[in-house]
Amino acid sequence: MARGGRSYGGESGSAGGARFREDYTDYRLFYDELGAQPMNQLFSLFHDNSIAYSDNVPLSSVDSEAGGASPFPTNSNDATNEKEHGMWSSFMQCFEFLTSLTARFKQSVTPASLRAYLAEFISTFFYVFAVVGSAMASRKLLPDAAADPSSLVIVAMANAFALSSAVYIAANASGGHVNPAVTFSMAVGGRINVPTALFYWISQMLASVMACIFLKVATVGQHVPTNTVAEEMTGFGASLIEGVMTFGLVYTVYAAGDPRRSSLSATGPLAVGLTAGAGVLAAGPFSGGSMNPASAFGSAVIAGRLKNQAVYWVGPLIGAAVAGFLYDNVVFPTEAPDSLRGVSGEVGV
Numbered sequence: 001m002a003r004g005g006r007s008y009g010g011e012s013g014s015a016g017g018a019r020f021r022e023d024y025t026d027y028r029l030f031y032d033e034l035g036a037q038p039m040n041q042l043f044s045l046f047h048d049n050s051i052a053y054s055d056n057v058p059l060s061s062v063d064s065e066a067g068g069a070s071p072f073p074t075n076s077n078d079a080t081n082e083k084e085h086g087m088w089s090s091f092m093q094c095f096e097f098l099t100s101l102t103a104r105f106k107q108s109v110t111p112a113s114l115r116a117y118l119a120e121f122i123s124t125f126f127y128v129f130a131v132v133g134s135a136m137a138s139r140k141l142l143p144d145a146a147a148d149p150s151s152l153v154i155v156a157m158a159n160a161f162a163l164s165s166a167v168y169i170a171a172n173a174s175g176g177h178v179n180p181a182v183t184f185s186m187a188v189g190g191r192i193n194v195p196t197a198l199f200y201w202i203s204q205m206l207a208s209v210m211a212c213i214f215l216k217v218a219t220v221g222q223h224v225p226t227n228t229v230a231e232e233m234t235g236f237g238a239s240l241i242e243g244v245m246t247f248g249l250v251y252t253v254y255a256a257g258d259p260r261r262s263s264l265s266a267t268g269p270l271a272v273g274l275t276a277g278a279g280v281l282a283a284g285p286f287s288g289g290s291m292n293p294a295s296a297f298g299s300a301v302i303a304g305r306l307k308n309q310a311v312y313w314v315g316p317l318i319g320a321a322v323a324g325f326l327y328d329n330v331v332f333p334t335e336a337p338d339s340l341r342g343v344s345g346e347v348g349v
Contacts, residue, residue, distance in 0.1 A: 108195040116196075117203045119173035123166040124207035127178050128295050133215055134158030135225040152284045159289075160277030167269035175257075176269070180204055180293045181246050181316040182253055185324035201294075208298025216302055224303045227288025227296045227312060235311050238287035243315030245279040246291045250323040258332065291316060 107113070138151040145151040167176040177183045180201050187197035216224050229238040252275040255261070256268035280289035290296040296312035 105195045107193065108199055113196060113199070116174035117199050119170040120177060120200055120203040121207040123170035123174075123176060123178050124204045124294060125211045126169075127162045127166040127292075128208045128211040128298055129215065130158050130162035131155065131295060132212055132224060132299050136215060136219065136222055139225065140222070152281065155284065156277045156280040156289075159280045160273040162273075163276045164269045164273030167272050168266060171257075171269065174200070178204070179249075179291075181291070181320035182250055184317050185250050185320035188321045189324045189328050191324075204294040205297060208294040209301055210298075212298045212302035224299050226299045226303045226305050227290045229288070229308050229311060230286050233286055235308055238308070239311045239315035241283045241287045241315070242290060242311060243319035245283050245289065245319070246316035247319035247323045249275050249279060249291050250320040251327055254324060254327040254332075260332070287311065293317070 134155050134157075135151075138148075138154045139145040142148045142151055163178065166178045170176040170178065175186070177186070177200060183192070183197050183200040183204070186192045187194055192200075212224050216222065229235060249272070252272050256271045276291060279291050283289040283291075288296070290312045293313045293316055297309065300306050300309055
């Protein structure tokens with residue numbers, strides 16, 4: 001067990017015992033303040049799966065110094081003492097983990113964090129509205145939009161313009177992720193903590209669904225188009241294409257938002273948008289060219305077609321994680337980032 005950086009595993013005899021007595025006394029007092037009943041319930045969770053403690057210090061002797069009775073049955077038998085110590089060690093490890101998790105969660109519900117989630121919702125809503133709306137418009141104007149190359153160009157241009165704008169308007173508040181794959185990459189790379197990433201995902205997914213609902217209602221029930229895999233393609237092949245396209249997109253996000261580069265102002269979001277537009281032109285006929293799990297999910301939910309959704313999650317998430325890892329650790333190693341937004345002054349997508 002370790003507390004405050006202490007480890008008893010390397011000590012033995014009186015030195016290890018003294019340290020354990022000192023720390024156990026503190027925890028004994030904490031136990032008395034909290035109350036025996038709730039603590040005993042927690043102890044029981046770890047009783048059967050406890051690990052042996054490295055120093056056999058009888059808890060009964062420590063309790064006499066702490067001025068209280070041990071919450072464990074005391075016995076002079078060495079095996080019993082090992083189990084008691086292991087039980088206490090397991091409990092304290094769980095307690096420290098929960099304390100750390102609580103602290104991280106508190107960082108994710110600050111006013112600045114809530115503003116970031118709102119910024120993600122607004123920017124993602126605008127992006128999905130423009131992308132899905134452009135596909136609906138092309139289908140309405142063109143007799144055979146699926147076979148008409150101009151339809152692909154329309155969607156690619158809408159993707160590029162909408163993404164550039166969405167990233168730009170959210171960059172200062174949330175980093176402008178607008179994409180669960182970008183958020184996942186930032187979380188894997190340690191740029192944002194996991195609770196914050198989960199709230200980002202919720203904001204992005206909710207915004208995508210709401211945008212598609214709005215389009216369906218506003219157009220009086222017109223069909224909401226979804227990303228589809230070409231008949232000659234396999235799900236694995238489509239996932240690979242989505243992964244490669246997302247790799248390029250997320251790598252551009254990291255490069256465009258790198259504070260060590262010269263200030264790119266609006267050029268950074270524009271570079272991100274152009275990369276997304278190029279991806280749609282290249283992958284649209286094969287996998288739909290989504291590169292954004294939220295956009296694919298929202299339209300699929302409203303259209304009632306969830307087939308091949310794994311294609312738009314597995315490939316993009318893996319591609320995004322690899323892109324972030326290579327940029328941060330191989331190509332351009334970075335310093336410690338902002339704990340909330342992930343990128344101080346950076347842009348996302």
